Amino acid sequence: MKKVTDFHVVEVQHLSHDTFIIVLQGTEPVIAVLPGQFAEVEVPGSPEVFLRRPLSVHGCDPVAGTISFYVKVVGKGTARMSELLPGEKVSVIYPLGNHFTILEEGRVLLVGGGTGVAPMLMLANKLKKAGAEPVMIIGGRSAADIHISDAYHAVAEMHVTTEDGSLGVKGRVTDHPLLKEEFNFNRIYTCGPDPMMKALSAIAREKGVVCEASLENTMACGFGACLCCVVKTTDGHKCVCTEGPVFDTTYLENW
């Protein structure tokens, strides 16, 4: 059941000059969000920003009544969001979209690139709880892009790649040995830039495993009313907001 409801800002944790985690407290009981689902978040006090912003849910704790988002400043909306103060009211429509499917056994690979790391901690927690063995690769341009807390290490075997080699394996996530000779996984879960996810999809196909990718797209509504956020699938145009954001990549055309 989706709803539109008010939250209050608890805090904005700045991870770097352009990346932050925003934590919100519900004014009503918080609905449990599944890994990969997203929310349409209002940007208050910014007349130039007309639409809500679709954001992948980073964390959700119905007991504490909180929800959090991992955000990178890319425009006016996210810039304003980074300046929100504790106590400010933010309207949120959630939970939206489908979610990653949870395997109950075997080694699984989670790959997050850039802000695509957003749903990965929740996903790893869920997978581990279900009985799978999560291994995660986080990729960025440099060490400054990588923000891994103890919570990640507690739940998954962690690996890092940076393009400049300042942390972990030098190169892109697909240069990591785990995606080459050491590949030994039942499934790939990924979220990040399209070229990265397409490369992972190709590897999954070659290895004969399923690749689930969470797509990002420009949306007006987030719940299937506007038909703006389409992706071309083997079955025609589908809305990323309702049929996704998570897709088995074999279903996507030209992947």
Place this chain on the structure above:
Amino acid sequence: MADLKIDIGGLLLKNPVMTASGTFGYGPEFDDFINVSDLGGIVVKGTTLEHREGNKYPRMAETPAGMLNSVGLQNKGVDYFAKHIYPAISHYDTHILVNVSGSRVEDYVKVCEVLNELEGIPGIELNISCPNVKEGGMAFGTSCPSAREVTKAVRAVYHKHLMVKLSPNVTSIAEIAKVVEDEGADSLSLINTLLGIAINAETRRPVLSTITGGLSGPAIKPIALRMVWQVANAVKIPIVGMGGIMNATDAIEFILAGASAIQVGTANFLDPTVTIKILRGIEEYLDRHNVATVKELVGAMECC
């Protein structure tokens, strides 16, 4: 408590709040948020004879106080609607109008013939104003002869309520309105979106795949109010006003300009409960101003 009922050319609405085609899906998309049956009416997504994939992504650009879209009438065609969608929405206790579009007059006619047979569909909104399809659509609504031709052809086969949706992308919307009224339309809805462009200065490319798209949202409200007022002064049939309505005050302004009912469009994307808020707000306004019926307020702007 004020009387919210309003008759638009024989179609009796329980209140003047409707939803605009292309912004409300088919209704079920909003079931989690509101009781759709509380509305005066809903106008479902533009329906064509054949299945249409719509335009390529990107289809949307955010703009100051609004947005551009170029969805391009993505829908599964009228037969799919009749077989699969209609049975799933006919339980709503509100008027369901189908927005009808096409590239050729004979296509419009065929779609209307199918819809004629659906008992739970009391009317159609003839879309002669979609700016986002290559052939037909808006072309029908931007010249008097073609607006006349398509309205006449549809009127000849369609026996229930015929609402015609007008394009603002014309020199004189009143002229088009008069032609459509002459050909037997029961009501008019206006305005559809205004043609616009968004450009990415960094990449020097248009934001939309189709280059141009339709502008909606509060940015277009003053233009829409002006056009509703002009058309109200030119025709006798009722008008359903729309264009940037975000709240009850906006809705009241359209009614004062001459609209008997209103459609809420883009605002549904920002707040899926907005239609009910507008409905309650209209009620509150009428009571506060001691107006007994919505009807009294239609065209009640005092110019001197």
